[in-house]
Amino acid sequence: MNFNFRTSVLSATAVLSATAALSTTAALSATSALSATAAHFPTLASTFKAGLLLVVLTIGPGCLAATLNLTLTDQHGTPVEDAVMYVRSIDGSIPPSSPMQVDVDQIDEAFVPHVRAATAGSLVNFPNSDHVRHHVYSFSKAKTFEVPLYSGVPSAPTLFDQAGLVTLGCNIHDHMLGYILILDTPYFSEIRAGKGSIATLPAGELVVEIWHPRLLDAGVITQLLQATADAELNLELQVTLRPERMVRRAPRRSGSRY
Amino acid sequence: MNSLKAGLGIQLRHKFGIGETMPVLNLQLGVDQQHYNIAVRDADVYTAGLSVSKRFTPALQLSLGASHERSDGDHEQGLPAFGMWPAKSGKVWDYSAWTLSLQGELDLNEASWLNAALQYRDGDVVSTGITYAGNVASLASTYDPAFGLHAVAYRLDARTQIYTLDYNRALWRSSTWYAGAEYQTSRTSSGIDYKAGILRTGFIHAF
Numbered sequence A: 001m002n003f004n005f006r007t008s009v010l011s012a013t014a015v016l017s018a019t020a021a022l023s024t025t026a027a028l029s030a031t032s033a034l035s036a037t038a039a040h041f042p043t044l045a046s047t048f049k050a051g052l053l054l055v056v057l058t059i060g061p062g063c064l065a066a067t068l069n070l071t072l073t074d075q076h077g078t079p080v081e082d083a084v085m086y087v088r089s090i091d092g093s094i095p096p097s098s099p100m101q102v103d104v105d106q107i108d109e110a111f112v113p114h115v116r117a118a119t120a121g122s123l124v125n126f127p128n129s130d131h132v133r134h135h136v137y138s139f140s141k142a143k144t145f146e147v148p149l150y151s152g153v154p155s156a157p158t159l160f161d162q163a164g165l166v167t168l169g170c171n172i173h174d175h176m177l178g179y180i181l182i183l184d185t186p187y188f189s190e191i192r193a194g195k196g197s198i199a200t201l202p203a204g205e206l207v208v209e210i211w212h213p214r215l216l217d218a219g220v221i222t223q224l225l226q227a228t229a230d231a232e233l234n235l236e237l238q239v240t241l242r243p244e245r246m247v248r249r250a251p252r253r254s255g256s257r258y
Numbered sequence B: 001m002n003s004l005k006a007g008l009g010i011q012l013r014h015k016f017g018i019g020e021t022m023p024v025l026n027l028q029l030g031v032d033q034q035h036y037n038i039a040v041r042d043a044d045v046y047t048a049g050l051s052v053s054k055r056f057t058p059a060l061q062l063s064l065g066a067s068h069e070r071s072d073g074d075h076e077q078g079l080p081a082f083g084m085w086p087a088k089s090g091k092v093w094d095y096s097a098w099t100l101s102l103q104g105e106l107d108l109n110e111a112s113w114l115n116a117a118l119q120y121r122d123g124d125v126v127s128t129g130i131t132y133a134g135n136v137a138s139l140a141s142t143y144d145p146a147f148g149l150h151a152v153a154y155r156l157d158a159r160t161q162i163y164t165l166d167y168n169r170a171l172w173r174s175s176t177w178y179a180g181a182e183y184q185t186s187r188t189s190s191g192i193d194y195k196a197g198i199l200r201t202g203f204i205h206a207f
Helices: A050-058
Strands: A004-010 A066-073 A083-090 A101-103 A115-119 A122-125 A134-140 A143-150 A158-160 A164-170 A177-183 A188-191 A195-201 A204-211 A220-227 A232-238 B003-015 B024-036 B043-055 B060-073 B095-107 B112-129 B140-143 B152-172 B175-188 B193-205
Touching: A066 A083, A066 A188, A066 A204, A066 A220, A083 A115, A083 A177, A083 A195, A115 A122, A115 A188, A143 A158, A220 A232, B112 B175, B152 B193
Parallel strands: A066 A232, A101 A122, A115 A177
Antiparallel strands: A004 A232, A066 A195, A083 A188, A083 A204, A122 A158, A134 A143, A134 A164, A164 A177, A188 A195, A204 A220, B003 B024, B024 B043, B043 B060, B060 B095, B095 B112, B112 B152, B140 B152, B152 B175, B175 B193
């Protein structure tokens, strides 16, 4: 897997909350980079450790959550669309997630968004905003289902109760392809225009994964990060993506695009 | 030979199941009015076709089909008798033919694909020459001004094999550029052989 990355771990700044009666923000200025992980995770470039102990001593109970910000570009420097970043575990475990209700629309014979993330147990609706009818289906192990030929909004959303990748298709328009990534973690973010952010992360050792349907090796990118309370982690990654598949969608001389 | 074609068509498509590898049955019916700046070629053309297609792999799709075409020409004035050459009906563009076809589509990568087709056509063909040579065996003949004052178009009964190969490239989501070649070889019932080659390129935009 070819990618380049830079990471910078910024210290907590004045956002140390009002709950911290120990107000030592001056000592926790932006000039100190908190990266106790440097010794354990050679992927991080940080070398500053001096501030860490100070932070530990000065942040009392009721410490705030960390935030993880991702900037993702492809091999051409273009911001990546339709990726998902999620925290697989924190210190080896993950808290339970709550179900959601999300939409995957159909516009101009395409699933919109092309990639959707949701938690296990969520309901997904498939409104059809097109002027033609569609027949949505999936044979994926995580969820096999179909919404037979319809227009408008289906009468009921579909329950996705298992974690995993669900690949969507339309039985009428073979070029239509979409993905729903069902996750068993409450900490995830869809990446749009190359940006994504996960807030309210507890402190600990994070296993972060990034998935995109066109990742060159068809896998995930894994990052190990150490989050301290109220840390703001900024991750910049560059990935290599396969070209977008246009063959099925492009018009034919016969007039068909099926 | 500028022309204008206007018509109506209907297509019925039935897929035998869910998924991109399920076979698909296609029925197509159409009628076109063709108008040429040389009016002798004006005709109403009726087509009916039935085909079955199936995607065997993510990159390969094949289809097998049969179609019938019938043309009702507007022109009736034929050639008068001339020496040993008999008079002929002028209904050159009143013709019909059956065609069997085997077509394949192969994806080369995410943005380009090949089309190949083999067709066997049993029915009338129309050719144009500058002599009466083909007139002897023809079913109908008439002057064809599109190729000059002394050109004669004539209709023959023939069996034709047509081989086509096209390269296609998706330029954007709704546009395609293609380039290809077609080779036709015909043998008439009177033993005359015809061969023709065509090179083509074009651009399609769907909206």
